[in-house]
Amino acid sequence: MTEGQPGAETPLLYRRSTRRAVLAGAGAAASLAALYAAFGDRVLGGADAPAAADEARALEREEVRISHLLRRAGFGISQPELTRYVNMGLDATLDELLRFETIDDSETERLADALPIDNRGAPVARWVVRMANTKRPLQEKMTLFWHGLLTSQLSVVRDGNAMHAQNEFFRANAFGSFPDILKGISRDAAMMVYLDIDGSQRGAPNENYARELMELFALGVGNYTEQDVREAARAFTGWRVPRQRRDFGPALGEPVFVPRLHDDGTKTFLGRTGELGPDDIVDTITQQPASARYIVRRLFSYFVYPDPSDEELEPFTEVYLAGGRRIGPVVEALLRSDVFYSPRAYRALIKSPLEYAIGALKALGLESEAPALLTAPGGPEGGRGGAGGRLAEMGQVPMEPPNVAGWRGGPAWLNSATMFARLNFIDAASRGLLSPRGLRRAQPELPFRTAAEALALYLPLLLDDNVPDEQRQTLIEYAGGLDAVLSPEKKQGLVYLLLGSPQFHLA
Amino acid sequence: MISRRDFLTRSMAVVSLGVAVPGVFAKAALAARAEASAGAARTLVVVQLAGGVDGLNALVPYASPAYRDNRPRLGIPEDEVLPIGDGFGFHPALADFKALLDAGHLAVVQGAGYPNPNFSHFKAMDIWQSADPEGKAASGWLGRYFDGLVDASGHPLAGLSIGRSLPRAFQAEEATLPAVGSLESFALQGPGNSADAGPRRAGLLRMYDVYRPAGTPFAALLDATLDGAVQSSAELIAAHAAYEPAVAYPDSSLATGLRLLAELIDSGEGASPLRVGHVTLGGFDTHAQQPAVLEGLLAQLGAALSAFWQDVVAHGHEDEVLVMTWSEFGRRVRENANLGTDHGSVGPMFLIGNALKPGLHGDPPSLTDLDDGNLRYTVDFRSVYAAVLEGWLEAPADEILGAHFEPVDVFKT
Numbered sequence: 001m002t003e004g005q006p007g008a009e010t011p012l013l014y015r016r017s018t019r020r021a022v023l024a025g026a027g028a029a030a031s032l033a034a035l036y037a038a039f040g041d042r043v044l045g046g047a048d049a050p051a052a053a054d055e056a057r058a059l060e061r062e063e064v065r066i067s068h069l070l071r072r073a074g075f076g077i078s079q080p081e082l083t084r085y086v087n088m089g090l091d092a093t094l095d096e097l098l099r100f101e102t103i104d105d106s107e108t109e110r111l112a113d114a115l116p117i118d119n120r121g122a123p124v125a126r127w128v129v130r131m132a133n134t135k136r137p138l139q140e141k142m143t144l145f146w147h148g149l150l151t152s153q154l155s156v157v158r159d160g161n162a163m164h165a166q167n168e169f170f171r172a173n174a175f176g177s178f179p180d181i182l183k184g185i186s187r188d189a190a191m192m193v194y195l196d197i198d199g200s201q202r203g204a205p206n207e208n209y210a211r212e213l214m215e216l217f218a219l220g221v222g223n224y225t226e227q228d229v230r231e232a233a234r235a236f237t238g239w240r241v242p243r244q245r246r247d248f249g250p251a252l253g254e255p256v257f258v259p260r261l262h263d264d265g266t267k268t269f270l271g272r273t274g275e276l277g278p279d280d281i282v283d284t285i286t287q288q289p290a291s292a293r294y295i296v297r298r299l300f301s302y303f304v305y306p307d308p309s310d311e312e313l314e315p316f317t318e319v320y321l322a323g324g325r326r327i328g329p330v331v332e333a334l335l336r337s338d339v340f341y342s343p344r345a346y347r348a349l350i351k352s353p354l355e356y357a358i359g360a361l362k363a364l365g366l367e368s369e370a371p372a373l374l375t376a377p378g379g380p381e382g383g384r385g386g387a388g389g390r391l392a393e394m395g396q397v398p399m400e401p402p403n404v405a406g407w408r409g410g411p412a413w414l415n416s417a418t419m420f421a422r423l424n425f426i427d428a429a430s431r432g433l434l435s436p437r438g439l440r441r442a443q444p445e446l447p448f449r450t451a452a453e454a455l456a457l458y459l460p461l462l463l464d465d466n467v468p469d470e471q472r473q474t475l476i477e478y479a480g481g482l483d484a485v486l487s488p489e490k491k492q493g494l495v496y497l498l499l500g501s502p503q504f505h506l507a
Numbered sequence: 508m509i510s511r512r513d514f515l516t517r518s519m520a521v522v523s524l525g526v527a528v529p530g531v532f533a534k535a536a537l538a539a540r541a542e543a544s545a546g547a548a549r550t551l552v553v554v555q556l557a558g559g560v561d562g563l564n565a566l567v568p569y570a571s572p573a574y575r576d577n578r579p580r581l582g583i584p585e586d587e588v589l590p591i592g593d594g595f596g597f598h599p600a601l602a603d604f605k606a607l608l609d610a611g612h613l614a615v616v617q618g619a620g621y622p623n624p625n626f627s628h629f630k631a632m633d634i635w636q637s638a639d640p641e642g643k644a645a646s647g648w649l650g651r652y653f654d655g656l657v658d659a660s661g662h663p664l665a666g667l668s669i670g671r672s673l674p675r676a677f678q679a680e681e682a683t684l685p686a687v688g689s690l691e692s693f694a695l696q697g698p699g700n701s702a703d704a705g706p707r708r709a710g711l712l713r714m715y716d717v718y719r720p721a722g723t724p725f726a727a728l729l730d731a732t733l734d735g736a737v738q739s740s741a742e743l744i745a746a747h748a749a750y751e752p753a754v755a756y757p758d759s760s761l762a763t764g765l766r767l768l769a770e771l772i773d774s775g776e777g778a779s780p781l782r783v784g785h786v787t788l789g790g791f792d793t794h795a796q797q798p799a800v801l802e803g804l805l806a807q808l809g810a811a812l813s814a815f816w817q818d819v820v821a822h823g824h825e826d827e828v829l830v831m832t833w834s835e836f837g838r839r840v841r842e843n844a845n846l847g848t849d850h851g852s853v854g855p856m857f858l859i860g861n862a863l864k865p866g867l868h869g870d871p872p873s874l875t876d877l878d879d880g881n882l883r884y885t886v887d888f889r890s891v892y893a894a895v896l897e898g899w900l901e902a903p904a905d906e907i908l909g910a911h912f913e914p915v916d917v918f919k920t
Contacts, residue, residue: 055720156629211643347723392672393688402678403633405645411728415683416663416736417673417693423711423733424696431698470717478710489698493707496697500711502718502729 056343058466062090065341067464071351071507072303073097073335074137076359078367079461098332100136100174108133115371123154123164124398125371128391132358132370142174142331143167144354145302147398148406150185150217152194154399158249162190163399175328178295178320179286182218186278189241189252195404198241198255202263205233212404214285223290224270231267235281238262286325292317296330303334305348306410312339347506350413353394355507356422360429360499363462364444390428393421414505423500430495446491451479454491458498467503548778549899550824552768552815553649554761554832555674556808558791559628561801562837562854565601566615570594573840573874581797581842593867600802603809607816607859614863614917616891618872620853620884624836628792628850631835636675638889638908648892649783650679651907652900656782663735664742667771668785669764677785683732685739687767690747694740712737743767746774753821754814761788762811769815773822782900791834795845808832816859829899830859833888839880852881856891862899862918869915890915 058064063086070077070085074097077085085093096103111133112126131140147170154163166188173181185191186209192198200206210232214224238261243250267276270284285291293310296317300308315337316330323329334340351359361367391397395418401407432443448454455475459465476482479494486494498504564581568574569588588596589605597605607613621640625631634640638648646654653666666684668677673686687693695711697704715730750770756762768784788808793800812830819828837854853872872882894914896904905911 055723153629156627347725350725393692395673402675403645408645411725412683414728414732415673415685416732416739417685417687419732419736420693420695420740424692427696468717468720471714474710474713474717478706489701489703493698493703493710496707497710497714501714502726502733505729506723506725 055466056346058464059341059343059346061464062086063460064464064466065090066093068341068346069093069097069335070137071355071359072340072349073141075131075140075355076362077461078362078365079457081362082461094332094335097138098328098335100139103135105135108135111368117160117164123160123167124400126164127167127398128354128358128370131354132361132367138331139171139174142327143170144398145299146170146174146181148302148401148409149298150181150191151401151404151406152190152399153401153403157190157193157252159190159193159243159252162188162193162252166190167399175326175331177324177326178218178291179282179325181327182213182282182286183279186213186236186282187239187255189255192239192241192255193252197236197239200233200237200239201261202234202237205230205237205263207233209233209236210281213281216405218282218285218294219288219291220294223288223294227268228270231269231276232281234263234265234267235269235276236278292320292325295327296320299327299330300334303331304337304340305345347503349507350410351505351507352407352409352413353391353396353418353422354398356505357391357394357425359504360426363458363499364429364495366429366442366444369442390421390425394418394425395421422505426499427496430492430499444495446495448491449485450483451476451486451494452482454479454486454494454498455482458495462498463501463503467501471501548780548782548827549901550768550772550779550781550784550828551895551899552765552784552786552828552830553676554808554812554830555676555785555787556791556832556834557628557632557787557789558793558834559631559836559838559850560791560834560854561793561797561848562834563840564797564801564848565598565805566617566855567596567598568594568871568874569596571874577841577874579842580846581848591867593871595867595871598801598805600805601809603813604857607813608865611865612816612859612861612863614858614860614865615867616856616858616886616915616917617867617869618853618882618885619833619856619869619888619891620836620882621887621889622884624852624881624884626836626850626852628835633675635833635835635888638892644909645678646680647674647676647678648907649676649785650682650684652783652896652902653677653682653684654679655902655907656682662780663739664771664780665782666784667768667781669767670785670787674785674787677783685736687743690740690743690767693743695737742774742780743771746770749774752818754817756814756818757807757810759807759811761786761807762814765811765815766818769818769822772819772824772828779824779827793838793847794843794849795847797842797847812859825861828860829862829895830857831891831895832857837882840874840877840882841880852878853884856888858917860899864917864919868917886915887912891917894918 059068063082066085067077067082069090070081088096108130112129115126115129117123117126131144134140147167150170152163152166154160157163166185169184169188173184186197191209195209195212196206197209207229211229213232214229215221238258240256240258240261242253242256244253264275266273269276269281270288272280272284274280276284293313296313297308300313300316316333319333320330339345358367358370361370395413396407430444448457455472459467475494475497478497479486479490563574563578564583567583567588569583569585569590571594575582583598587599589599589602590596591605591608604613621634623640625634625642630642633642636647637644649666656665663683663685666677666682668674668684668686670686671688673684677684685693695708697707712733715733718726718730720726747767747770750773752766752769756766764786768781768786771781771784772779788804790800790804816830819825833856834854837851838848839851843849869886872885874882876883889908889912892908893904893912894917896902896907897914898918904914
């Protein structure tokens with residue numbers, strides 16, 4: 001019986017699945033793999049197939065490589081940034097992105113610090129301000145990477161300060177060593193509450209964190225046993241997160257280690273035996289070859305394209321191991337690699353809502369208005385997450401991933417409702433209606449008079465000056481000709497069509 | 508503009524290349540056949556009661572001395588309860604439920620819960636929505652149902668969630684399901700009545716239609732998604748415009764959402780595309796001043812569902828619609844000092860439909876043999892899901908739930 005063929009015992013509307021057990025956990029890779037198998041290299045050619053090269057030929061131009069880089073290593077690009085980076089050239093741009101600690105970003109910090117921290121949306125707004133305005137885009141992109149991997153949810157932790165502190169930890173350690181980051185997050189108050197390290201004690205260890213640490217954070221399924229989960233859980237016992245009651249949720253204090261609640265007995269974990277503590281567990285995990293492949297695969301899929309083969313990963317795994325398991329050298333190797341600028345990588349990722357929305361605001365010169373994204377309260381149904389506004393409609397509220405596995409990403413970003421949310425955001429931004437109820441207006445400057453001027457300005461900025469002739473014709477016809485002087489409404493409409501184009505969903 | 512048929516044809520072209528076809532496309536390829544044979548399709552309407560309903564004051568064990576002992580101030584007086592037999596009665600604000608029960612359309616499953624209950628709203632919601640007490644499943648139980656549908660990617664309105672964000676229960680691995688906040692937001696917005704609205708919209712659709720680069724994996728997906736969205740929106744708007752409700756719906760967001768589902772159920776020539784609708788009523792977290800809050804919410808729930816059911820019946824769909832409510836937990840048996848109740852464990856689930864055996868199902872949880880002050884569950888909620896999946900949606904419950912749960916015997920045979 002072929003898959004998809006309904007069996008006699010089930011109605012025709014239903015198929016018997018031959019997939020792995022439905023409760024097996026994260027399945028993002030499976031569906032991405034399916035999509036690539038159908039549309040990707042097996043059918044349409046891989047990195048060197050001539051068909052794929054057509055559109056990606058644009059990468060031969062340095063300014064396109066710079067835009068491509070800023071879509072991946074940042075949240076898009078503004079007109080002044082594009083001009084500046086192109087003048088610097090790709091190599092100097094890479095240097096600046098990668099050596100972010102040498103770049104003064106105090107202006108952005110002032111913008112962020114001006115926003116208060118509460119237990120609902122405010123720490124989220126602070127972060128969005130940073131993403132949109134930072135002079136260290138790669139640091140923010142890495143901060144989002146860590147949050148999407150080592151997840152916590154504000155609605156569960158219920159302490160905005162603790163989530164903010166976790167966010168600062170990710171930012172400060174963006175390029176740090178993977179074992180150090182795991183050791184740090186294992187002592188993070190928000191994480192301790194989110195995955196129940198808090199309260200886990202000798203004799204009754206809570207396995208939640210130990211399991212996710214291996215399954216989702218650092219190793220991947222199939223590389224450990226249930227016995228390893230139980231043994232690791234013992235090592236994480238003994239921690240308490242003090243809390244005081246406040247308006248919406250608790251105020252979490254510094255985690256406290258209570259030796260009498262810790263199981264200091266002998267444990268055998270992944271073949272290693274001893275009186276293992278939390279750091280020993282992390283070290284044992286990260287010394288597994290599977291862990292190196294796991295984290296490098298996550299980085300590759302985040303920056304380059306999904307589902308690389310083990311072969312494609314290998315050079316970067318070597319960099320990871322040679323560099324003392326530090327993340328910075330791996331990201332640098334990825335962003336400087338040929339595969340990063342190969343046809344297969346071009347427009348090969350679907351932008352997350354954050355990338356999409358912030359990229360649009362930057363292109364319109366409205367990046368300082370990013371917090372307006374968050375002005376809307378949650379829906380009338382009072383669902384989880386009090387903040388989010390248009391980002392919630394698009395399907396990604398920072399600090400509120402859907403579950404511990406994080407955002408699935410890829411094709412899962414797109415459904416009919418999120419497509420409307422994306423395009424309606426573009427509509428609102430191009431017309432200067434930033435808050436959903438139109439309370440806040442921030443008119444973008446549209447510095448052009450004719451379609452010819454608009455295309456000259458926006459095609460390079462938004463679309464790598466790389467669109468099919470039919471699209472160019474569509475834009476010109478909408479405008480009523482290349483040289484017709486446009487009404488304000490037509491100007492907004494033209495920007496809507498450019499920003500709303502299919503390619504702008506792709507990174 | 509690419510039509511859905513074109514998309515299927517294109518998927519078929521991929522098939523014909525002879526590569527291994529992933530499930531999602533195998534399903535799309537089978538979609539046309541499934542459409543032809545689906546017949547009178549059924550719809551499940553899931554109503555989430557967020558915050559944790561005080562089950563003991565909704566379905567009141569009014570004859571129990573332990574109830575009186577534990578609820579000295581909050582207990583519903585016996586002469587106010589709407590008795591339904593066996594010493595149980597509805598909260599007086601649930602008169603609409605009582606009428607549905609008397610008419611033979613309402614069933615109640617008592618004592619629904621699961622082992623080792625979680626008292627966090629969000630974790631408990633995750634458990635109910637993923638149907639996994641470990642809370643580990645990445646997908647929701649309805650998402651897994653959609654993933655298994657032959658037509659999962661074929662009709663964008665097979666599942667519809669009313670609200671701004673997709674409920675966890677709808678999260679799928681393959682199927683993409685919309686969350687619709689309102690008809691207004693589930694549509695392309697633009698410059699309103701301006702003469703430019705038409706050209707702008709046409710231009711947008713064309714931008715997607717003509718973007719056909721070889722080698723970019725997502726071009727067809729983007730076009731199909733926008734195309735499906737525009738079609739779905741048009742269907743909903745047309746259904747809304749054409750629909751004449753047989754009753755006046757109450758003025759509440761719950762009722763508005765239910766009306767939207769009723770419109771979709773009645774839309775089109777043949778069977779409704781809608782398999783599962785999801786609506787939410789929140790605010791049940793009654794830690795303090797419970798009586799007025801609970802009364803208002805239960806009255807709102809009863810009025811909205813009663814109007815919806817009458818409307819469905821009046822349009823001749825009473826054999827095609829089943830309603831099921833759930834809440835992430837009940838409240839503690841003993842009332843607190845603030846005229847409220849704290850997070851508890853189990854609670855009743857209400858079902859409305861023509862195919863049901865009306866009345867109480869399952870054993871009532873004991874009010875004296877408690878687990879640290881909480882009721883012990885008598886029915887695993889997944890047994891209710893199993894009944895709904897197997898008995899109503901005709902889907903393989905064991906596969907969707909990851910294990911076998913004996914379906915609760917709520918349907919007429």
